[in-house]
Structure formats: structure tokens, C-alpha cells
Amino acid sequence: MIKVKVEQLKKSFGSLEVLKGIDLEVKEGEVVCLIGPSGSGKSTFLRCLNRLEETTAGTVIVDDNDITDPKCNINKVRENIGMVFQQFNLFPHLNVLENIMLAPVDRKKMSKEEAKQTAERLLATVGLAEKAAEYPANLSGGQQQRVAIARALAMKPDIMLFDEPTSALDPEMVGEVLEVMKQLARDGMTMIVVTHEMGFAREVADRVIFMDGGYIVEQGTPAEVFGNPQNKRTQDFLNKVL
Amino acid sequence: MSSFFEYVGQCMPQLLTGLGLTLQMTILSLILAVVIGLVACLFSISKVKPLNWISGIYLSLIRGTPLMVQAFFIYFGITGAMNIRITSFTASIIVLCLNAGAYLSEIFRSGIAAVNKGQMEAARSLGLPYGVAMRKIILPQAIRIVIPSVLNQFIITLKDTSILSVIGCAELMRQGQQIVARNFRSFETYAIIAIMYYIVVVFLTKVFQIIERRLANK
Numbered sequence: 313m314i315k316v317k318v319e320q321l322k323k324s325f326g327s328l329e330v331l332k333g334i335d336l337e338v339k340e341g342e343v344v345c346l347i348g349p350s351g352s353g354k355s356t357f358l359r360c361l362n363r364l365e366e367t368t369a370g371t372v373i374v375d376d377n378d379i380t381d382p383k384c385n386i387n388k389v390r391e392n393i394g395m396v397f398q399q400f401n402l403f404p405h406l407n408v409l410e411n412i413m414l415a416p417v418d419r420k421k422m423s424k425e426e427a428k429q430t431a432e433r434l435l436a437t438v439g440l441a442e443k444a445a446e447y448p449a450n451l452s453g454g455q456q457q458r459v460a461i462a463r464a465l466a467m468k469p470d471i472m473l474f475d476e477p478t479s480a481l482d483p484e485m486v487g488e489v490l491e492v493m494k495q496l497a498r499d500g501m502t503m504i505v506v507t508h509e510m511g512f513a514r515e516v517a518d519r520v521i522f523m524d525g526g527y528i529v530e531q532g533t534p535a536e537v538f539g540n541p542q543n544k545r546t547q548d549f550l551n552k553v554l
Numbered sequence: 555m556s557s558f559f560e561y562v563g564q565c566m567p568q569l570l571t572g573l574g575l576t577l578q579m580t581i582l583s584l585i586l587a588v589v590i591g592l593v594a595c596l597f598s599i600s601k602v603k604p605l606n607w608i609s610g611i612y613l614s615l616i617r618g619t620p621l622m623v624q625a626f627f628i629y630f631g632i633t634g635a636m637n638i639r640i641t642s643f644t645a646s647i648i649v650l651c652l653n654a655g656a657y658l659s660e661i662f663r664s665g666i667a668a669v670n671k672g673q674m675e676a677a678r679s680l681g682l683p684y685g686v687a688m689r690k691i692i693l694p695q696a697i698r699i700v701i702p703s704v705l706n707q708f709i710i711t712l713k714d715t716s717i718l719s720v721i722g723c724a725e726l727m728r729q730g731q732q733i734v735a736r737n738f739r740s741f742e743t744y745a746i747i748a749i750m751y752y753i754v755v756v757f758l759t760k761v762f763q764i765i766e767r768r769l770a771n772k
Contacts, residue, residue, distance in 0.1 A: 362679055364675055364678065364679065387678075387681045387682070387683050388681070389681075390678065390679055390680065390681040391680070391681035393679070394679075395676075395679035397672055397675070397676060399670075399672050401670070401672035401673060401675065401676035402676075403673065403676070403677075403691055403695075404695065405694045405695055405698070414680075414682075414690065415680035415681060415682060418682060418686060418690070419680070419681050419682065460676075463680070464679075464680070467680060467681060
């Protein structure tokens with residue numbers, strides 16, 4: 313089943329065209345990693361998938377909803393798309409449990425008790441059960457990011473978007489976050505991950521997509537893209553980062 | 555010196571009546587001003603252009619004219635032209651809340667702008683509508699940021715009430731003027747009034763410090 317279908321997606325900021333026509337289909341349970349140099353449009357593309365960026369042209373269909381249609385109830389669609397940000401973006405005035413419970417209680421009309429149980433269970437799966445009452449400021453970057461993942465999962469999304477989830481972390485904390493993401497992938501979550509972690513992409517991705525200059529330049533299995541890149545730009549990029 | 559304290563005792567009943575009215579004016583107009591300020595602020599950050607214009611015009615009119623002119627204009631000008639009568643108290647409240655509302659809207663706007671953009675994005679990505687995200691995520695954080703500036707505005711408004719003595723509002727300053735008109739003891743009288751304002755401002759500052767500390771501890 314197709315979860316995400318993007319056709320001829322274009323996005324401009326003023327006169328600067330960042331995405332120049334992207335086509336992509338993502339199947340249920342697929343893990344797709346987007347790699348490429350900075351400024352290549354990876355993050356912008358990801359943000360178009362839940363309309364944090366308004367698209368300039370083309371269509372984005374998520375779970376059979378055309379989110380580029382102005383009539384689309386984007387809030388409803390977003391409940392099904394979890395997003396994890398580079399800067400975590402936890403709500404600093406709420407404690408960890410409240411961060412996770414907020415959206416399910418407000419949107420899914422879940423009872424506080426039920427939301428609390430869900431939140432505690434999710435915290436346990438990301439290994440932070442004992443941090444429920446802490447405020448984000450008292451957590452390390454890696455812990456904050458794991459809470460952010462739990463917060464997104466609390467809405468029971470069937471797609472997860474990751475926007476460079478480990479780029480703002482100290483090196484020793486990258487592993488703990490990647491581990492949570494790997495578990496998520498093993499559990500069958502549909503994931504689209506913008507990342508600079510080539511090791512993660514190689515190990516976990518079903519498909520690796522190399523973007524450059526607003527286009528998808530090359531895509532394939534990790535073995536194909538990393539082992540035998542066809543395009544010159546992919547080769548240059550991989551030579552620099554590997 | 556003993557005669558000074560005697561004098562204080564003599565004028566205190568009248569001055570306290572004035573102070574009571576001053577506090578009433580301050581509290582009432584600030585409650586309204588917070589509401590007006592919040593609405594004007596939301597107008598100014600709205601994506602709907604006409605709302606931006608409304609808040610922009612409001613702000614520039616208030617900023618561009620002196621409080622005393624506004625008071626005379628509303629109390630004498632508008633009421634005269636429209637042939638209606640309002641009390642000087644009502645006129646004072648209108649002037650004060652419009653004034654403080656304009657400045658508070660700018661304070662609120664800067665507070666909202668100071669909240670990291672990622673907060674709104676994270677809230678919206680969870681499916682929260684704009685209004686809910688504003689209410690539950692952005693505003694609670696913005697409030698903490700703006701508390702010192704809001705306190706400043708509250709103090710300014712408290713002190714601005716004294717200007718409304720010019721349209722005959724019987725607040726603290728006006729009461730003092732009446733006393734001086736009777737006995738010509740301007741030095742003592744205005745000193746007492748200054749001290750009374752000062753005490754209220756210091757008290758208000760303390761209250762805000764407590765609120766600020768409470769919020770910071772969370």
C-alpha cells in the first residue's frame with residue numbers, strides 16, 4: 313500500500329527555487345533515507361510532506377489525502393504523521409509526561425489517565441521511564457530527542473518524518489537515538505529520514521535517496537547507492553562523507 | 555515634625571479616597587488593556603491583512619498622540635460632537651485601557667516573536683490547530699518572557715492615572731490638588747502623594763517578582 317505519493321513537487325522561497333520537481337512513492341513499512349549536501353532541499357522536501365512548508369506546485373498525497381488541496385483538513389492528516397526535529401522542540405514549560413500527553417488528550421480526546429499510561433509505556437520503550445516528571449531543560453540532548461520521538465508516537469502515527477534527528481547531538485548521544493529509530497523501523501513503521509548518518513542509512517534503510525540541487529539525483533537500495541553509485545554527483549558526495 | 559504627622563493624619567482620609575479611585579482605575583483599565591492588547595497583538599501577527607491594518611492604525615494613533623490630548627478628545631471632544639454624556643471616570647478608563655492596550659500589544663508581540671519558531675512547528679506537526687498551539691504552547695512561554703515589560707507598563711499606567719486629574723477624575727492627584735487649593739501646603743501634600751504612589755509601585759514590583767520567581771521555578 314502506498315503511504316506517501318509525491319508528484320512533480322516544486323517549492324520556491326521568493327525567487328529561489330529549492331525543489332524543482334520531485335516524484336516519490338513510499339510504501340507502507342518502508343524506511344527511506346534522504347541524503348545529500350546541505351542546501352539540496354532534503355529538509356524542505358520533508359517539511360512539505362506535512363505542509364509545514366506550503367508547496368508551490370505539484371501534489372503531495374499522504375494516506376489518500378491530497379494535502380496540497382486547500383480544502384484538506386491538514387490538522388487531521390498531521391495527527392497521522394509524526395515529526396521529529398533537529399532541535400527536538402520539546403515544550404519547555406511542560407514536563408516530559410505533559411509533553412507526550414498534550415496532543416492525544418487535546419486531539420484524540422483521550423482521557424488523562426489513558427494518555428498517561430500510553431506516555432509511560434512509550435517512555436519505557438525509549439528507555440526514559442524514570443524521567444517522566446523532569447522538565448526538558450534537565451535532560452541531555454539525546455534524552456530530549458528520545459522524548460520527542462515518544463511524543464510523536466503518542467499520536468499513534470503511521471508515518472514518521474525525521475529531520476536530521478541526530479545533527480544537534482553530541483557524538484556520544486547519537487547512538488541512543490539511532491537505536492530507538494532502528495527499533496521503530498523493525499516494528500514496521502513507515503519512516504522518511506533526512507540524515508547525515510550514513511551508517512544508519514546503510515543499515516536500516518530500505519531505500520536511499522540522494523538529493524542535490526532540488527532534484528532526486530539517484531535512488532536505490534543502500535547496497536546500490538553506497539556500493540555502486542551511478543551518478544557523478546552521488547559519487548563526489550559519498551567520497552566526501554564516507 | 556509632629557505637626558507633619560498630624561497633617562498627614564488630617565489629609566489621609568481624603569487622600570485614601572483618592573488612592574482608592576486611583577487603584578480602581580488602574581485595575582479596571584489594566585484588565586481591559588490586557589484583553590485589548592492580546593487581541594491587537596493577535597491582529598498584528600495574523601495573516602489576514604485588514605487585521606494587520608486595524609492594529610497598525612490603532613497603535614500608531616495611540617503612540618502618536620499624548621495621553622492628555624486623548625483624554626480631552628474623548629471626554630470633551632467626542633462626547634460633545636455626539637451629544638452624549640459620560641462620567642470622567644468612564645472617560646479615564648477608556649483612555650487608559652486604549653493606551654496601555656496599545657503598548658501591551660507591542661510587548662506581547664515581541665514576546666511571541668521571542669518564542670522559538672520550532673515550538674509552533676512542533677505543536678502543529680502533532681495536529682494541534684493554530685489556536686490551540688497558541689494557547690497551550692506559545693502564549694505560556696511568551697508570558698514568562700514579557701513579565702518584566704508588562705510590569706513596567708502596569709506601573710506606567712498606574713502613574714498615568716494622575717494625568718486624568720485634568721478631566722476632573724477625583725483620584726489621588728486630584729484630591730491632593732483640592733487640599734492644596736484649600737490650605738496652600740503644597741510641599742507636604744505633594745510629598746505625601748509621591749510617597750503614596752511610591753509605596754504602591756514598590757508593592758506591585760514585589761508581587762511581580764514573586765510571580766516571576768514562581769514561573770521560573772517550573
